[in-house]
Amino acid sequence: MSNKLIDLQNISKSFGGNLVLDELDLYIRENEFLTLLGPSGCGKTTTLRIIGGFETPDTGSVLFEGKDITNLAPDKREVNTVFQKYALFPHMTIAENIAFGLKIRKKSASYIKDKIRYALKLVNLDGYEKRMPDSLSGGQQQRIAIARAIVNEPKVLLLDEPLGALDLKLRQDMQYELIRLKNELGITFIYVTHDQEEALTMSDTIVVMNQGYIQQIGTPEQVYNEPENAFVADFIGDSNILPGIMIRDELVEILGARFDCVDKGFGENNPVDVVIRPEDIDLVSPGEGTIEGIVTDTIFKGVHYEMCVMSRGFEFIVHSTDYYPENIKVDLKVNPFDIQIMHKPESEDEKAVEIDERLP
Ligand SMILES: Nc1ncnc2c1ncn2[C@@H]1O[C@H](COP(=O)(O)OP(=O)(O)O)[C@@H](O)[C@H]1O
Ligand SMILES: [Mg+2]
Structure with a gap:
């Protein structure tokens, strides 16, 4: 029995003749906080979208608990995505926003009410049910977006630069929030960022990418202290090379x-x-x-x-x-x-x- 929850095997993807991912192999373990880290355009979002089912790879397979899900629709996968732009529905209350996915799945009113209360508590926003999104700060809206993903009880949460739009102080607070959430929920996080500090703070595992290739996979300590090549050394922290x-x-x-x-x-x-x-x-x-x-x-x-x-x-x-x-x-x-x-x-x-x- 392997502990690979998700296994990407030999994934390649091109857009209009431009090779974005080149024979990528990567597995993600259950309960791991794994971060894809690399400069803009290196293929992080594409990798995440392939895991979420929003893109189909040209070659290779995506396995989930050993089953091939390469061609499975996003809503049939046990993953949920939080994007950089939190995209709350502006005309709906916070409660209605969080309930949206549960209503589609025809959950009972009392189930939904319990879930909303639980999720708001988790993101430290109890009592915000009746508020409208535009009365919340950017950081609060992002926490609602996370709450909305959590109520669907995904096994995996995919986060694409979710803190990118926040200012430095909020970003740091949210990093601690995310670590706490991960520990409380016991689910797998796959996180995308170009910010090395964010990656070093939160991750169990960092995957350093450049130009569609994986450069190194390791703990924050490993990629910081023992970079495998000059790209990793240069990208992570200051260094003399x-x-x-x-x-x-x-x-x-x-x-x-x-x-x-x-x-x-x-x-x-x-x-x-x-x-x-x-x-x-x-x-x-x-x-x-x-x-x-x-x-x-x-x-x-x-x-x-x-x-x-x-x-x-x-x-x-x-x-x-x-x-x-x-x-x-x-x-x-x-x-x-x-x-x-x-x-x-x-x-x-x-x-x-x-x-x-x-x-x-
Ligand atoms: N739908 C698309 N159509 C055409 N090119 C795309 C598309 N999605 C991504 N790309 C290109 O693929 C490359 C990698 O993009 P992306 O995975 O978004 O990188 P990252 O998230 O690391 O910044 C970029 O050059 C981008 O312009
Ligand atoms: Mg991206």
Whole structure:
């Protein structure tokens, strides 16, 4: 018995000759909060619409609990979608909006009333039954849209950038709401966003996509700390990405200087990409580090300072709670386990590495 709730197998999709998804393989486990993360146009919404049944793939299959649902109509699937634009019916009360799907399914009046009360409680809007949508804030309307999806008791909730239209503070509040909802409901969430912070905060699993390919699948910690390639490293958080040469196991040469690292299995004298996070670089006195540099720019970011450090022609970004003035000479030092070695992509148009770090 596999724990794959939804299984996308070999999914390809083109629009007018433009290949949007290229042989995508992805499974989603029961109760997982899985996020599709990637830049605009990489195929996130298309993937979600294929799961929801609003698009048919050109090749491949969609399995739900092992059954092929590739050609099943959206309303026959045990999934419900919340879109970026909450699309409440403006002439209906909140209660009527939430009841809409239940009435179509001919549920009894008392069942519907109970469900509305339950759903409003879940999204922290008890007592809003008689209000009209335009008397609610954007965040409240989005919570109603979620309540409307929840009353149908889907096994899976599909959310396409549902917080995209909200301002920063509301977005952060809603992230906590969604985590709480997921825990209380015990259902599967498939979430689409281009916002890495949203993905890192809420997800059990992040699927990083680019140009219709999966770049990496892993926990937030895995994709942040151990990006599989330069695209992932660059997309998730700030990072210094440098060309390097793997001298041998646990030793890499960057900008002509040799750094101890913990990675193995990249061969000897092979070109690699090296990722070092800004917070993982220590600035020390000249002569005390591995490589010399000069601070060219310092700005205060609230919690830390951000320094640009020019070293042998490469401009490092460094975060530190210590202040280093411009034009000061420093050495850079990095702990071996903070150096991340990655295979160089074979071409600019980076192919999928299809690394899935979850246990099957
Ligand atoms: N119905 C459609 N007709 C034509 N092109 C489409 C359609 N839907 C999506 N596309 C194109 O497919 C690509 C991926 O779109 P989408 O899945 O919406 O990306 P994302 O959600 O990651 O921003 C884009 O180039 C988009 O213009
Ligand atoms: Mg989209």
